[in-house]
Amino acid sequence: MDYTVLILLLPFLSFILLGLLGTKLKPVVAGVAGTAVTGIVAVLCYATAWMYFSAGRDASGVFPQVIAWNSEWLPFGGNLHIDLGFMLDPISVMMLVVISTVSLMVHIYSFGYMKGERGFQRYYAFLSLFTMSMLGLVVATNIFQMYIFWELVGVSSYLLIGFYYTRKEAIAASKKAFIVTRFADLGFLVGILIYGFYTGSFSFTPDSAVMGAARTMLPLALGLMFIGGAGKSAMFPLHIWLPDAMEGPTPVSALIHAATMVVAGVYLVARMFPLFIGYAPEVLHITAYVGAFTALYAAVVACVQSDIKRVLAFSTISQIGFMIVALGVCTSADPHEGGLGYMASMFHLFTHAMFKALLFLGAGCIIHAVHSNEMSAMGGLRKYMPVTHVTFLVACLAIAGIWPLSGFFSKDEILAACFRFSPVMGGIMTFIAGLTAFYMFRLYYCIFWGKENKELHAEHTPHEAPKSMTFPLMFLAVVTLVAGFIPFGHFVSSDGRAYDIHIDSDVAALSLCIAVAGILIATWMYLREDRKVADSLATKFSGLHKAAYHRFYIDEIYQFITHRIIFACISTPIAWFDRHVVDGFMNMLATVTQKSSWGIRQMQSGYIQRYCIWFLGGALGLVVLLLVI
Amino acid sequence: MIQMEFYLVVSTIMMFVGIYGFLTRRNLLAMLISVELILNSVDINFAVFNRFLFPGELEGFFFSLFAIGISAAETAVAIAIIINIYRNMKNIQVKNLRDMKW
Numbered sequence: 001m002d003y004t005v006l007i008l009l010l011p012f013l014s015f016i017l018l019g020l021l022g023t024k025l026k027p028v029v030a031g032v033a034g035t036a037v038t039g040i041v042a043v044l045c046y047a048t049a050w051m052y053f054s055a056g057r058d059a060s061g062v063f064p065q066v067i068a069w070n071s072e073w074l075p076f077g078g079n080l081h082i083d084l085g086f087m088l089d090p091i092s093v094m095m096l097v098v099i100s101t102v103s104l105m106v107h108i109y110s111f112g113y114m115k116g117e118r119g120f121q122r123y124y125a126f127l128s129l130f131t132m133s134m135l136g137l138v139v140a141t142n143i144f145q146m147y148i149f150w151e152l153v154g155v156s157s158y159l160l161i162g163f164y165y166t167r168k169e170a171i172a173a174s175k176k177a178f179i180v181t182r183f184a185d186l187g188f189l190v191g192i193l194i195y196g197f198y199t200g201s202f203s204f205t206p207d208s209a210v211m212g213a214a215r216t217m218l219p220l221a222l223g224l225m226f227i228g229g230a231g232k233s234a235m236f237p238l239h240i241w242l243p244d245a246m247e248g249p250t251p252v253s254a255l256i257h258a259a260t261m262v263v264a265g266v267y268l269v270a271r272m273f274p275l276f277i278g279y280a281p282e283v284l285h286i287t288a289y290v291g292a293f294t295a296l297y298a299a300v301v302a303c304v305q306s307d308i309k310r311v312l313a314f315s316t317i318s319q320i321g322f323m324i325v326a327l328g329v330c331t332s333a334d335p336h337e338g339g340l341g342y343m344a345s346m347f348h349l350f351t352h353a354m355f356k357a358l359l360f361l362g363a364g365c366i367i368h369a370v371h372s373n374e375m376s377a378m379g380g381l382r383k384y385m386p387v388t389h390v391t392f393l394v395a396c397l398a399i400a401g402i403w404p405l406s407g408f409f410s411k412d413e414i415l416a417a418c419f420r421f422s423p424v425m426g427g428i429m430t431f432i433a434g435l436t437a438f439y440m441f442r443l444y445y446c447i448f449w450g451k452e453n454k455e456l457h458a459e460h461t462p463h464e465a466p467k468s469m470t471f472p473l474m475f476l477a478v479v480t481l482v483a484g485f486i487p488f489g490h491f492v493s494s495d496g497r498a499y500d501i502h503i504d505s506d507v508a509a510l511s512l513c514i515a516v517a518g519i520l521i522a523t524w525m526y527l528r529e530d531r532k533v534a535d536s537l538a539t540k541f542s543g544l545h546k547a548a549y550h551r552f553y554i555d556e557i558y559q560f561i562t563h564r565i566i567f568a569c570i571s572t573p574i575a576w577f578d579r580h581v582v583d584g585f586m587n588m589l590a591t592v593t594q595k596s597s598w599g600i601r602q603m604q605s606g607y608i609q610r611y612c613i614w615f616l617g618g619a620l621g622l623v624v625l626l627l628v629i
Numbered sequence: 630m631i632q633m634e635f636y637l638v639v640s641t642i643m644m645f646v647g648i649y650g651f652l653t654r655r656n657l658l659a660m661l662i663s664v665e666l667i668l669n670s671v672d673i674n675f676a677v678f679n680r681f682l683f684p685g686e687l688e689g690f691f692f693s694l695f696a697i698g699i700s701a702a703e704t705a706v707a708i709a710i711i712i713n714i715y716r717n718m719k720n721i722q723v724k725n726l727r728d729m730k731w
Contacts, residue, residue: 609652609723
């Protein structure tokens with residue numbers, strides 16, 4: 001399977017080509033080139049997936065891990081070395097399919113959305129870079145390669161968020177995203193180093209022989225790695241960058257901040273799952289609590305936001321919380337015993353990527369039509385944009401968890417896993433699932449129903465998006481419709497053996513009921529034009545409403561801690577010390593050297609006569625000396 | 630008859646006048662003249678020592694003739710340099726020649 005290397009090389013070449021020659025090419029040519037490369041990559045990924053899964057299971061009934069290509073990149077002393085390679089196993093193949101599909105759809109969609117933008121070629125170059133690094137991340141053969149591509153993903157995310165580099169908000173958002181995730185990656189790096197030091201390798205599956213000594217340090221290493229994952233996956237309290245990242249172009253939000261990059265943290269935990277379950281189950285449960293809190297927090301905030309992309313961003317945070325919870329509630333590697341969450345998490349990752357990309361791309365169409373992110377500029381758009389309306393509705397139903405859409409199946413598995421862990425966790429997650437249904441349908445009604453903003457629409461009538469934008473919507477909607485019936489447990493499960501997904505009827509009935517209840521409440525509150533109920537609730541609980549609208553002031557707390565405490569109390573004195581003491585010492589050395597050299601230089605005046613006087617003086621001095629002696 | 634010491638006194642005076650002139654004049658031509666004075670005082674010494682201490686020998690006389698020839702050639706070269714300096718800098722004051730340092 002040597003050709004799999006092309007999956008990484010082609011987007012990289014495309015990035016180099018478009019990045020260097022971008023301005024020489026016509027925008028259309030650059031776009032077609034980038035899209036064609038991504039198309040080829042997608043085909044290769046599908047072929048890889050087909051060949052991998054059709055190759056069958058080995059004797060123990062699992063899909064074997066295939067190292068398609070590997071090379072030692074950086075050897076250290078002993079057995080420690082960093083490899084670069086291409087590993088195929090069920091979850092990496094699944095991720096290849098997800099990433100290439102969403103990336104291809106976003107490439108096609110961007111033709112319509114980014115048409116006429118300045119820097120069109122640059123945009124496609126960055127998309128290629130991102131695709132390459134994300135694919136490299138999932139196929140990494142060892143944790144260090146994963147880290148390298150992890151950082152590349154961070155960089156390309158930074159570049160794409162700050163794509164509109166003339167806008168102040170975009171620059172601030174890109175910096176915020178980069179710094180926050182980079183800060184979290186520090187934890188990841190330290191975790192990797194501890195892991196490498198104690199186990200003597202960077203491999204995902206170290207020898208169990210050497211694990212004896214490493215056993216005590218492994219929970220710490222895995223916990224630190226999870227901090228890195230929490231940064232990328234926007235777990236509380238490192239989630240603050242994701243809502244701001246919506247300043248980037250909407251297709252970028254769909255690709256990076258909904259479907260692929262933000263699930264990197266989930267993927268990391270899934271990748272380290274055997275170690276988590278074997279050596280640090282308590283750390284795994286901590287991740288579950290972090291995920292559950294994040295899911296709840298983000299769902300509450302999403303209920304009151306007025307910017308549609310912000311709502312989607314918080315819904316993404318909440319759904320990633322679901323995936324983390326599903327991984328965290330695993331108590332064993334056997335899916336029949338307590339490892340169901342692993343499969344559920346990966347399944348939800350797969351379905352969520354599809355319908356969340358669909359939601360973001362739909363939001364992009366709406367923004368394209370009304371030229372605003374605010375809900376107040378929308379309302380009653382269903383007449384103008386039928387395709388967007390239907391596909392958006394499909395995605396909303398899927399995320400709310402309505403049968404037979406894909407979200408129902410994956411969310412049901414997650415809830416079943418949670419209930420198996422503890423009824424409290426199951427209850428909380430079911431409640432959050434209800435909240436999800438509520439805020440998604442609030443969003444849906446506010447956009448497509450309700451009072452039309454007649455003044456705004458009179459001067460600029462909304463219109464359906466061009467074909468290049470509606471095609472990805474329809475494609476993803478079809479995927480969302482059928483993806484639930486994929487026998488996902490046959491491909492991915494915590495111990496690798498085939499697992500039949502069976503719907504737990506109690507949990508399914510409960511989650512379906514609460515989802516329908518959420519939808520009905522949203523319908524009751526937001527379908528009509530006046531929205532009396534919603535307004536009266538907002539005034540009744542104005543404190544809560546305001547706090548949730550301001551995201552519970554987390555950003556302000558960060559602002560306070562960084563500016564008032566860290567900058568003022570630590571950074572400023574250190575800066576003073578640096579400027580005055582460290583720099584002062586160096587300046588003193590320089591001044592002394594300069595002064596003394598100035599003195600010595602005076603002897604080299606260049607006046608021949610002055611030299612002669614010295615010469616004469618010297619000669620006379622010698623004579624006197626000879627006479628005296 | 631004039632004593633040898635008188636010649637030597639004259640040549641010593643010439644020598645130090647030359648050195649003084651070389652050190653104090655700021656004009657290249659004046660400095661060149663001073664150098665000539667120093668050379669001439671040496672020539673006088675050669676001739677005087679030959680005449681009084683080694684009569685019948687000729688090395689001292691020839692050496693002073695030799696030195697006169699050399700100093701003529703040296704003066705020609707020096708004048709050529711000075712003229713070139715003047716052409717380039719419109720000036721033959723020593724203090725303006727600091728550029729030559731580099």
